[in-house]
């Protein structure tokens with residue numbers, strides 16, 4: 001969708017979903033300011049059964065002087081309707097007949113996508129999407145504190161206080177300047193006595209799903225329908241601390257969908273992966289190792305079955321400890337494919353603190369002549385010591401190219417400036433021959449490698465359990481597609 005082209009519409013009605021949250025209100029308001037900047041008036045409204053009553057939202061509307069109206073009986077048929085944080089005609093938003101509509105949303109697409117829709121489920125908040133779209137149209141956020149505050153707060157509330165950020169763009173938005181005293185004030189008006197009762201009711205009715213074989217227990221807590229994501233997060237933060245639970249999922253129904261908040265207290269369950277598994281194929285989920293969130297379009301039975309499946313259907317391998325018969329697996333040779341690398345000294349001064357932002361998360365480093373950054377064949381990024389690099393790779397003269405959905409950036413931790421990693425990249429080729437033993441796993445498998453005892457590699461059925469032939473206890477998981485791109489069978 002071309003955001004600027006929406007300005008062509010003579011009248012713009014921006015509609016939030018029913019019972020709007022901070023993300024919907026923030027997205028709508030920032031868009032209104034964008035349209036205003038381009039000389040177009042717009043109006044923000046919502047329908048549904050109830051008016052906004054949450055104290056922090058009323059405070060937000062009041063402090064930023066946001067003009068938003070409750071109009072369940074719109075007296076006219078709109079020329080042009082833009083739904084934000086929801087999709088026209090979906091279950092959580094009142095449908096109004098209109099001549100033309102557009103959609104900006106970050107939930108799973110429920111309608112046909114075309115040039116009038118911008119739907120990106122990988123993002124944690126609609127605010128992130130709006131921020132990215134406005135930024136790409138050259139909108140100067142430095143000059144608009146209100147837009148910054150409102151989008152930051154939208155992201156903040158949709159990610160349980162930034163703890164469930166899923167995408168690098170979410171982390172970019174989380175880094176912007178905002179009014180700290182305003183956000184603090186809003187944060188501390190988040191809970192009413194009534195909502196405290198929602199928390200206690202949710203904690204009251206738990207059920208436990210257990211797998212005795214791997215000795216893991218997950219608690220399930222259902223909060224009342226359309227529960228605020230912050231309340232979900234707050235509830236799961238408490239439930240996580242229960243001694244007999246290894247992880248917990250607090251959830252609520254949102255129309256025909258389910259919102260979840262996941263916490264883990266053991267290394268064998270990564271909250272982000274757990275959330276991702278639950279939502280796979282019917283929504284999107286993610287976060288970090290201990291805290292995650294997600295949204296799925298499914299009923300409660302399906303959701304509970306997914307939790308059960310997650311717990312019951314995986315194998316666990318501890319490198320060097322678990323007995324695996326690698327010698328009976330096929331042998332594979334690593335293909336000679338050029339990859340990219342960056343010398344951090346080309347980008348920053350010695351010992352300069354930097355953050356490399358990747359799809360998989362942030363990597364904090366200190367730049368210097370001994371630290372290189374590798375860019376793998378699908379754009380995956382990881383640091384490497386110069387010594388190890390020189391031992392394992394040969395330099396190439398060919399220029400380096402990378403085309404992926406997200407291009408990794410490097411953030412100067414002192415100034416906040418961002419550089420594009422691939423702008424500094426060169427090509428290289430792995431030296432020598434690497435032979436592995438590998439076979440596709442038949443069940444989801446988690447592998448704790450030699451190199452990281454906190455985080456496991458996670459495989460879905462079909463991914464490859466792989467071990468270096470020179471040291472078969474050095475095993476790890478390779479994604480099925482990447483495996484076939486990278487290895488060839490030795491026959």
Ligand SMILES: [Mn+2]
Nearest residue numbers: 023085126158
């Ligand atoms: Mn949202």
